[in-house]
Amino acid sequence: MSGALRVLIVDDDALVRGGLTMMLDGVHGISVVAEAADGDEVCAAADKHTPDVVLMDLRMPRVDGITATRRLRARPRPPEVVVLTTFDTDENILHALRAGAGGFLLKDTPPTEIVDAVRKVAAGDPILSPRITRRLMDRAATQAGAHERARTALESLSPREREVVQAVAEGHANAEIAARLYMSVATVKAHVSSILTKLDMDNRTQIALLAHDAGLA
Known part of the structure; x- marks a missing residue:
């Protein structure tokens, strides 16, 4: 990929958005191009700012992250999505991946690993922690x-x-x-x-x- 990776941050917590923006904008080769405070703002923000990667919260007041991911991934030439949340239930993980998310991280993930996830998902490589992967596979296998x-x-x-x-x-x-x-x-x-x-x-x-x-x- 040429140029800086363009990132859209979606979270209803302004402090979380600000912290992620400050962290990612300080990394060479990554630029935060926009923020959104709810899932219902995602598609319009993506159309306006053409991000390569969206960091997506799950729990938001009007439209949740899974619904927003599904809507976004159904559009032509959609950006990659990394879910970044505190809610790691089996249902959330599975629904997010089925909706088209390319990664699933918890908000206590170290900053270097979040940066690495943005780069890898933009390159087409999925990102899941081993613990989440094992839980997800066990759940899927029992359906x-x-x-x-x-x-x-x-x-x-x-x-x-x-x-x-x-x-x-x-x-x-x-x-x-x-x-x-x-x-x-x-x-x-x-x-x-x-x-x-x-x-x-x-x-x-x-x-x-x-x-x-x-x-x-």
Whole structure:
């Protein structure tokens, strides 16, 4: 990506917004272009300021972060979304990722890790803490019919695409997948794009969820 990463901060707490803005604006290569105090302001702010990444709170007075994420990700060329919240229930995590969020962090996450998450999610790499990932996978695996639905969905993919799905679920980056499967990075990216299209998904996190539901990882 060229130029500074553009970030929109969405939180109903002015002190939180101010703290995040101060922290991120002090980082080379990142610029906070706007703030929003509620989920109902997100789409208009995104249209006006074209952020690359949105840091999204969950609990807000009028429109919650999950609804705002879903609306945002349904639009053409949407920014990536990182949920940043104090509410880490299984339901919140799962609903946020299903809505299209590329990351889920708690507000007590160290500043350096928040910065790292902004950069990685902007580059297409999902961000979840190991604790949250394990809880999410356990919850998804217990949902009625999840395993069978996931296996059926994966049958629509080619054998090579299923290999890429498994590698994504195991947390490998594109370069690692390329080396492992003896293909170019460009080919890996093409496979990932094809998988997302065939499965009607938004990001690699959702691919990983499906793979875990199917028992591939």
